[in-house]
Amino acid sequence: MAPLPLPPNFNWGFATASYQIEGAVNEDGRGPSIWDTYCHLEPTRTKGANGDIACDHYHQYEADVDLLALYGAKSYRFSIAWSRIIPLGGRDDPVNEAGLAFYDRLIDSLLHRGIEPWVTLYHWDLPQELHDRYGGWLNVEEVQLDFERYARLLFQRYGDRVKHWITLNEPWIQSIFGYSTGGNAPGRSSTNPQSTAGDSTTEPWITGKAQIMSHARAVAAYNKDFRPSQKGQIGVSLNGDFYEPWDKNDPRDQEACERRMEFHIGWFANPMFLHQDYPKCMRDQLGDRLPRFSPSDFDILRQAECDFYGMNYYTSQFARHRPGPASDTDYVGNVDELQSNKQGEPVGTESGLHWLRSCPGMFRKHLTRVYDLYKKPIVITENGCPCPGEDKMSREESVNDLYRQEYFADHIESIAKAYNEDGTLVTGYFAWSLMDNLEWSDGYGPRFGVTFTDYETLERTPKDSALMLKDMFARRDPRRQTESHEMDYASGANEHVGAGLRSQASHL
Numbered sequence: 393m394a395p396l397p398l399p400p401n402f403n404w405g406f407a408t409a410s411y412q413i414e415g416a417v418n419e420d421g422r423g424p425s426i427w428d429t430y431c432h433l434e435p436t437r438t439k440g441a442n443g444d445i446a447c448d449h450y451h452q453y454e455a456d457v458d459l460l461a462l463y464g465a466k467s468y469r470f471s472i473a474w475s476r477i478i479p480l481g482g483r484d485d486p487v488n489e490a491g492l493a494f495y496d497r498l499i500d501s502l503l504h505r506g507i508e509p510w511v512t513l514y515h516w517d518l519p520q521e522l523h524d525r526y527g528g529w530l531n532v533e534e535v536q537l538d539f540e541r542y543a544r545l546l547f548q549r550y551g552d553r554v555k556h557w558i559t560l561n562e563p564w565i566q567s568i569f570g571y572s573t574g575g576n577a578p579g580r581s582s583t584n585p586q587s588t589a590g591d592s593t594t595e596p597w598i599t600g601k602a603q604i605m606s607h608a609r610a611v612a613a614y615n616k617d618f619r620p621s622q623k624g625q626i627g628v629s630l631n632g633d634f635y636e637p638w639d640k641n642d643p644r645d646q647e648a649c650e651r652r653m654e655f656h657i658g659w660f661a662n663p664m665f666l667h668q669d670y671p672k673c674m675r676d677q678l679g680d681r682l683p684r685f686s687p688s689d690f691d692i693l694r695q696a697e698c699d700f701y702g703m704n705y706y707t708s709q710f711a712r713h714r715p716g717p718a719s720d721t722d723y724v725g726n727v728d729e730l731q732s733n734k735q736g737e738p739v740g741t742e743s744g745l746h747w748l749r750s751c752p753g754m755f756r757k758h759l760t761r762v763y764d765l766y767k768k769p770i771v772i773t774e775n776g777c778p779c780p781g782e783d784k785m786s787r788e789e790s791v792n793d794l795y796r797q798e799y800f801a802d803h804i805e806s807i808a809k810a811y812n813e814d815g816t817l818v819t820g821y822f823a824w825s826l827m828d829n830l831e832w833s834d835g836y837g838p839r840f841g842v843t844f845t846d847y848e849t850l851e852r853t854p855k856d857s858a859l860m861l862k863d864m865f866a867r868r869d870p871r872r873q874t875e876s877h878e879m880d881y882a883s884g885a886n887e888h889v890g891a892g893l894r895s896q897a898s899h900l
């Protein structure tokens with residue numbers, strides 16, 4: 393039987409981020425970002441790892457685009473390093489033509505092979521100078537103006553060829569890991585013993601507003617000055633897990649789930665997609681620590697209508713209400729987050745990372761919840777996992793990535809079910825990630841790639857999952873399903889495909 397179809401013209405491909413793959417941090421005039429600084433702190437807070445070389449994508453981008461073509465990707469999501477474009481970051485600072493030229497080459501190389509560029513403007517690598525000059529994301533009024541100028545420059549230079557834009561990647565992680573727990577750059581926190589500065593009770597909420605307004609200014613600028621001629625689409629990528637009650641019979645746990653998801657997603661999606669204040673449960677818990685939107689802020693939010701909801705989805709959890717009031721450093725809505733419910737049933741099977749279990753059933757519910765609330769077509773802008781034990785595997789073991797293949801297949805099936813049975817529109821899917829890369833503060837251990845990266849030789853080797861996605865999506869193409877049943881071959885044929893394509897890849 394043919395699998396459930398996806399919507400016609402379903403878009404799919406692979407995703408990466410600049411600091412995780414590019415390397416070449418001192419080349420062609422790139423300025424330092426907060427991640428360069430963070431990765432070179434002593435004692436290390438990134439397991440000794442840094443992005444100085446990473447996957448050397450800056451030099452090997454042509455070969456990486458060849459891999460995308462070999463995998464049959466329709467699209468590629470990558471991010472631009474702000475400090476390559478404007479090394480000091482600010483609206484009156486000089487523009488770096490050599491940095492602009494790199495992304496010109498990448499974009500042209502993609503288009504030459506028929507692959508659509510999907511460009512993320514910001515994936516966590518703030519120019520260090522903006523942090524030093526005025527506190528970076530802590531300065532709501534300044535940073536939104538600098539971000540708008542940066543965004544306008546990208547629309548001007550690339551908008552003739554780039555038709556899909558993502559303003560920010562996971563503002564939640566930038567705010568919470570960057571300014572509450574201090575696990576990500578710039579590493580500020582008042583709860584983390586490794587942090588020397590920060591205030592976890594206020595800074596995450598300030599930097600959240602700074603990102604919301606920066607997103608809004610970029611989208612408003614696109615809508616007013618670029619959309620009419622360039623006719624592209626723009627959105628944002630938000631993370632957030634789905635939650636079910638730890639005790640499904642306890643109404644307080646049911647409320648805890650909703651509250652947890654509002655703290656994850658509503659924080660950003662209410663202002664960005666509904667042009668409203670933060671969720672009520674956040675205002676109730678955080679009071680005046682949560683910044684207000686002024687009437688002129690709301691004006692900008694209303695001009696920032698975007699086209700799609702970019703969803704980064706990896707896992708789900710159970711939520712249990714906490715008795716008593718929330719602590720003033722709480723950022724989850726006063727709940728416990730658990731991987732098993734009251735009956736001891738696990739939320740999903742274990743991957744290669746402690747926080748990530750495969751929960752495709754809850755993914756389907758998540759899609760429908762988000763679609764019903766924010767009413768935009770959803771694009772999955774990240775989804776993927778490391779296989780159990782993969783961090784310790786050789787290349788030969790790693791390419792046989794059965795766990796990842798099943799994870800992809802199960803999550804794509806959930807998208808198809810949400811579409812066919814729940815009326816939820818998902819228009820695209822990007823697997824995270826094109827290649828193993830720097831997993832931020834976890835260093836080079838966790839491998840999320842569909843391509844194995846040998847960090848000694850920088851050689852890339854396709855894993856089996858990379859080579860099966862094309863067929864998986866072709867089988868779910870409604871037009872091809874009606875044309876013939878030839879597509880309806882047994883899965884498993886891919887083993888041969890894998891070996892054949894791997895030998896092609898070795899000649900790239």
Ligand code: PNW
Nearest residue numbers: 409561562565631704747774824831840
């Ligand atoms: C995302 N969590 O980050 C990022 O967008 C990627 O750059 C990253 O490599 C990828 O997911 C895999 O981690 C996350 O702890 C980091 O729940 C951590 C979490 C979620 C997303």
